Amino acid sequence: MKPLSKKTRLKLIVLSLFVFLILVPMVLASSFGYRISSLGDVLTLIKTGGIYIHSDINNTEIYINDKYYKQSGRILRNTLISDLSPNKTYKVVIQKEGYNDWRKELLVYPSLVTESAILMLPSEIETEQIFPYEDDDGNGTTTAPVANDVVSDDPKGLYTEEYFMADIMFFDEKRLAEFDIDELGDDLINRLIDSGLEIDLIDSESESALDTESELGLDLADEDSLNATSTEEEKPDYFEVLGLEVESLDDLENLREKNEQIAWLEDGNVIVGWRDLNKTQHYYYCLFSEFGPDDEGYGETECRTKITVDWEDQIKYFEFLPGRDDVLVVLTYSGVYAVEIDDRSERNIQPIYVGEGLQFRISDDLGFVVKDGKDLYRIDL
């Protein structure tokens, strides 16, 4: 038996070269999004685009223009929808039983992929009441073991620790000032200190509030905010980028910071800004100003530095949704809602807790807590 002859090997090489030469343009064209499309009777080559959907939920059903497209994976939750005809707006709907639908209209550009991230909260959000007291069996109860007036004004260990810690998040400076630190007692102060609770105290401008914080030995305000407050020197560059005319960040109402974004309340709306233009802005800040890639294969983009999350009613308070920097939780007169920052089409808004006269706070230790009247509820998202 002889080695493969030169002739046989040459045939193999020629065949391989032939296949290679056919595959290269096909695969490259496919990689760039080129597809053959029929325009009437004429076949033409078009540059398609795509949509990439970031998802934190698995096994969702994806619909494009009301047609079922596919189910996202159990592990690979993100989905690339490719081969979409360019310069068209696609209605994307994502559904999963037990969750709110997510809808978005996204414009697809030739050779480019439009990104988006879903916001799908459970349709029935679980709440758990945080009881102020415990009965003799250790079960939570709203019935005070002693007279209410004594308890509410002098919570020396009569509230459960969890309730007290949650409740104190909702204290404003007036309520906090009512505390006589000397009367709180070492035990309660130690409990507060031991908890390591970081509470953001809104409108904490008064001297008395800050004094109280320092007396308590607690970091009651956002660390970055405090740094900014105490820094009266040079303003950071992003003041100019964001067009901020205040002296310090402390002058901004309900200031929140998450990664490279800062957000604050202004005239009942939330303004979200990108403070470091040296870092990549999130996709929803940028819009393609013209169709089609340039010579380098990219699209020309225009990126904003600020996005306004406006609302029909006034937004009274907001936070970033835990684990997300593209979704806000806002408090309005009618309830607590999650809302996308992404405004490329109508925002997805999903209710978390509906009702009037609510408040909510989010902390690392206690999670998401809503105050409804005098009752506190932990929200499990």
Place this chain on the structure above:
Amino acid sequence: MQYKDTPYFHVAHARDLKGKDRLIYRLLEILPGFLSWGTLILIVWLAAYKPVWAAVFIIIFDLYWLMKTVNLSIYHHHNWKRIRHNIKKDWRGLLQNMRHEHIYHLILLPFYKEGRDVLENTIDALAESDYDTSKLLLVIAAEERAGEEFHQIARDLKEKYDGQFGDILITIHPKDIPGEIAGKGPNITYAAEEARIRILDFRNIPYENVICSAFDVDTVVYPKYFACLTWHFLSEEDPQKVSFQPVPLYNNNIWQAPMLSRVAAISSTFWQMIQQERPEKLVTFSSHSIPFKALHEVGYWQKNMVSDDSRIYWNLFMANDGNYKTIPISYPVSMDANLAESTWKTLQNIYRQHKRWMWGVENIPYILFGFIKNKKIALKEKLHRTFVQVEGFWSLATNPIIILLLGWLPIVMGGDAFRDTVISYNLPNITRTIVTVAMLGLILSAVISINLLPPMPKEYKKRKRRWVIATLQWIFVPFTILFFGSLPGLDSQTRLMTGQYIGKFWVTPKHRKK
């Protein structure tokens, strides 16, 4: 003046030359590393500044690699059939039809500090050859620097096997000879010359009737090796212009070796099997056989460099003005897979061994310099050989890195504008798909490897599990080609490029579990 008489015939490195020749040789030493690093740096640069170009290059390269893999798999499969065919073939029967009694086999067994059991295993197989063993002239080539203990082993073995071969000669290669590295090349050259004087000349055996086999000390020949070799020798039109290359199987201790060692060892076998189907790319490697007359004419193996096994082919190629080739006999010899006291030590040894093999890149400047100097070799031959050799070392060092690591680079380094493009999303999918399709060839590899394995020792327990592992071990190929292919390849080329020559032959320890 014939080329073999020139001062650069036995050059090892640029420092052995002077003036313009030295400069040219040095530049040629830089070339392989320059090409490999240049490729990798270019891809990184493209990924950062021209990510679309980088993506296009990577996709085209992936497709090229897929086509190459398909071709190599076909060669591999064909050679597997040839090996099985040649193992079964009645070579002695074939020899009956031709005059062969005048052919002698000079067998050089260089050893350093390997154990007696390793040598006995090798010599036992020689003694049990299905061939007239009176035609086998055995040289046990010891090293003075190994010490008396090992010289005694050689003497004991001579006594033990006395009368079972045509002759047994013990040579002790003197240590610290100026101009020689500590390595196999000087030892076998010394042994060959001693054998010429003390056996061939003494017994008036014509050199042209002798085939010299230089075996690594752990080489266990299959029974028909010498019959097969003799047949190939006698069947050649000009037998003095050819070397003979068997297929090294690393089967001696394969069941004792850890999984990664097995994959690395069998992968090396597979590469040699593929080369057997491309004779124009085949050079002598490890255990090989050469006509003694041709060997003697070029002064045997070079004594001043590490890659003596492949260099001897290029010496002969240059000396014969390109009229020299290696015949793939597609008949196996069995050797040791890397095995040390611990898995970690084994992995270190595999890396060192592969680095030594990859140090064969030191032949590139020798070949190209020879092509410049030797005007008698046809230009077409020079260009073909240059491409084959340079592309070969470049591929070994860069291809696994490009395929397995750099496919993602444009996405990581390409910036936001690139990340928004369809091609950035498609690149990982396409790369993954092409690599997966190419890796389907691993199924063929697993089948062939199972077929080439020796029987599992009877005392082994959990036999089914071992067989399953021996099949599934192939999923580690991406790891082994990267860590035992690309990295030692780049390491060697970088050393050559920067003039940090490997000046000592690292002897792979032969360790077998009792």
